[in-house]
Amino acid sequence: MAMYNSTVMEHFTNPRNVGEIENPDGVGVYGSPVCGDMMQIMIKVEDEKIVDAKFKTFGCGSAIASSSMATEMIIGKTIDEALAITNKQIVDELGGLPPVKIHCSVLADHAIKSAIYDYAQKNGKEYAGLEGFDPNADEEDHHDIEEEE
């Protein structure tokens, strides 16, 4: 498929970190099948560090590739480092996405933050990177974030 580059195709056809974690420390679900994309990301946290992440995604090739790349990027990072990741960085790591597919990276970014938000809520923690974050914000609100030309 000429619309995706080889990195995106690699992550789509051989996605990393697929599945669910038993007793996860945080779960983030974002999007809905009605919109065409839905992601679930689960994280395991030890000493403020994300030691494992798993995902399940309903969506197009770029949604699956974005989820796979996003989980790769957060494993081994501290919570603060993970929160600093932007959708633009996910796109860059994937070597670019077609303009109409940029929102897939936004979904992945939001799903990660939702999982960390869930962890923070459960453990009574606060992070600067979650300030103003609304896990239930409409997907529409995020469509225009950091879109590439």
Next chain:
Amino acid sequence: MKNVYMDYSATTPVKKEVLDAMLPYFSEHFGNPSSLYSIAQESKEALEKARGQVASLIGAKANEVFFTAGGSEADNWALEGVADALKDKGNHIITTKIEHHAILHTAEYLEKHGIDVTYLDVDAEGRVNPVDVEKAITDKTVLISIMMVNNEVGTIEPIKEIAEIAHNHGILLHTDAVQALGNVPIDVDNMGIDLMSMSGHKIYGPKGVGALYIRKGTKISNFIHGGAQEMKKRAGTENLAGIVGFGKAAELAKENLESHINRVSELRDYFISEVTSKIPDTIVNGSMEHRHPGNANISFEYIEGESMLILLDMNGISVSTGSACSSKSLTPSHVLSAMGIPVERIHGTLRFTIGDPTTKEDIDYVIEKLVEIVQKLRELSPVSREKGWE
């Protein structure tokens, strides 16, 4: 890698007999049919032969067939030409929500220019109810335009019944028969059709050529203005090789109509029964009774169409999807939406269309790959039958 093309409703390959018929009209018999010298006469004769071949496929007279640059031009011409020619009689057109965009976008354009348009609903199988057509008629209605066969779900519309209603009210009936041509029997007189759009490349002819059937005496303004070609109704030097190819394709379609329908529908029925028995949570969209012989439109629950399409493509299989993710506009199929299919299911819908070159081996290969791909994507999906859609 094996290549299996299963998108014959998108386009078809040009048949060898068609290509052979066309080739002499590029460099050898290149004369302009409008010129007077002898080599131009050969071109003129070829043009008229093709007109006869297309007319014969639909039970029309040759002088009722007007060649165009394709199905979309024929659709644009029918709507705009009738709206203009009958503007003193009325300004209302009736069509449906499931038409091809060549009709829908032309209707929207006309709405900006003072024409009222009614877009009829369809039932869950994609069929228009003739009663709804009759109810929508006003004293301003000048045209009813309803497709003969839907391009996505293959539903065959009750054109004959609708034409009767139209004529009882003195209204013209246009039908977009681009998908129907060569796939269902068409007789314009028996069915009461006044105007009908056709395309060459859906019936193993070349792209860039189509025709509008216009019943003799039907009032319609010209759409392409210029020279006196096509009995002064459609200007522009004729796409001679293309028209010759369309004519030959129409001749073959007529010869093979019955065997084509029988063979293709048998393969399609086999495909549908294998897919639905081997893959759980699959739903066939459209009507099984009134259906294009080669069409299988299937929803695969809990997964998304574009990801299926790409994985099939990686296995050499070409299909199309109703999913929004595959469209540049990110909007899901208007046809499946009009049928009341839930959006999450539309996203997981593929259209497979079978054609003359398709073999049983092809079908078995597609089924084998499809089983693997659906399973792989369902393992990736956070939604499932157990968990439901939430």
